[in-house]
Amino acid sequence: MIELRQLTKTYGDKVAVDGIDATIRPGVVTGFLGPNGAGKSTTMRMIVGLDRPTSGSALVNGHPYAASRAPIAEVGALLDAKAVDGGRSARNHLLALGATVGIGARRVDEVLAQVGLTEVAHKSARSFSLGMGQRLGIAAALLADPSVLLLDEPVNGLDLDGIQWIRELLTELADEGRTVLLSSHLMSEMQLVADHLLVIGQGRILADSSIADFIEESPGSNAVVVVSPDATALATLLTGNGITLTTREAGRFEIRGMTSAAIGDIAMEHRLRIHELTPVTASLESAYLELTRDSVEYTSAVPTHEKAA
Secondary structure, three states: OEEEEEEEEEEOOEEEEEEEEEEEOOOOEEEEEOOOOOOHHHHHHHHOOOOOOOEEEEEEOOEOHHHOOOHHHHEEEEOOOOOOOOOOEHHHHHHHHHHOOOOOHHHHHHHHHHOOOHHHOOOEHHHOOHHHHHHHHHHHHHOOOOOEEEEEOOOOOOOHHHHHHHHHHHHHHHHOOOEEEEEOOOHHHHHHHOOEEEEEEOOEEEEEEEHHHHHHOOOOOOEEEEEOOOHHHHHHHHOEOOEEEEEEEOOEEEEEOOOHHHHHHHHHHOOOOOOEEEEEOOOHHHHHHHHOOOOOOOOOOOOHHHHHO
């Protein structure tokens, strides 16, 4: 388990992480999301002692990671897949890591097979592709069979087979009761693998909930698009008592708080025409973009042709 208590990190007058509180629990995959510059990497670095908090604490299994007697046996981390001596082979890299906690060749060969690198085990790391480097980083994280996994963009550079493999691996690790914290910008993958979400923006926690609740509570969720020649009359009948219109235009509106079946029944009762009833379910991507809209540090300019339109 990972516990963050009023965790804060400043660099001069820049507040990178601003007093966050969170508990990352075992047995689930926790997704860690946020725009660039939000504080995700800084938070993960503080968890494993690479950055020292300005104030507050980050505890792993009840104590600071720096106090662990066998760090890689407690936390397996992939924060930078390029942090490898390129002159070493994949096997020798893992043997050197394993020697710090008494792990020998047998376990090294097991994890090489697990991540699909057996055939290139004796090749130098500098010759690896991006995807192969990611697999080696994951092998290093798994080497000492840790109870806690921190993975930053683990699918970066992986092909479709590799992405499916890491998805299944993360689920399996969580099912074994391990604590899994996963950072990624790939919303489609996060929606498939994560059970719980932490969303950070401008150094503060914006959301801490199950992924199902996060999507359910999004402004774009549980809406119904109604297209009707009698839209004005129908909208007047439907609104009120917690039922709200979110968008409205000629002959069309979007409504929240009522099912398409209920809308259809009311329309029929009042002899109002309906041409379309379309339930709208928010995706993780749309819910995330809505939540972090005001926390984005770098905003792209609107393309010229859209301005003209």
